[in-house]
Amino acid sequence: MWSWVAHRVTGVAIFFFLLVHVLDTSLVRISPEAYNDVIATYKNPIMGIGEAGLVAAIVFHAFNGIRIILVDFWAKGPKYQRVMLWVVMGLFVVTMAGFLPRHLMHVFGGE
């Protein structure tokens, strides 16, 4: 049940991000300066954390989406749906553990 709510919330959040994302990317057609100026305003710790949140939303939505697909199409899917939720959470933790340190390093300087 909570996984269904989370799947909805992450789906909508990603959708609204995508609307803005295509708009800001379209600045490359105005001029290199316009694009670089806007991207420069994104390069701060707050946006960096926002990016981490977005990636977390995508990673959950993607893995849980695969689980939904398996429940629907795999004969044993409904039987293992609870186990698969644990697998989703495990994969989520592993993926984020791989991603976060590297991303935060890029955001908070160092190299």
Next chain:
Amino acid sequence: MTTIADPKAPRPPKPRPARLTTRGNTELYGWVFMRASGVILLVLIFGHLFVNLVAGEGVSAIDFGFVAGKWASPFWQVWDLLMLWLAMIHGTNGVRTIINDYAERDGVRLALKASLYLAFVVVVVLGTLVIFTFDPCPSGSPADLLPSFCTA
């Protein structure tokens, strides 16, 4: 003694559903599309995030030169085009379901869906034009903002 109604007796008319949403199999195709596009999007988006956030200098490397370097290659053009279209159709269809679930009043539901479809058209058309009309070396721009292959 009670009598059982003759099975051929006229039946009361079937109650009409309170609101009609779709006819035919459209909902089924939508359901299949959500699953098929989901699998492809997983590959496209994870690839996008890896190249733009993890590889090399990550986010801190993104600027006009970075984008120009990617879109100089048809490979990334096709990649981004597919990602744009699939994510927008998948996301729009998903949000449409959510509007159907929560917006009870006809007027509200209609207004929300009209805005949703408008946003879909604007973003897909704009995003597609941007990919196809992109010029990595616009004339008159300072060379230090452009990718290194623009030396002409």
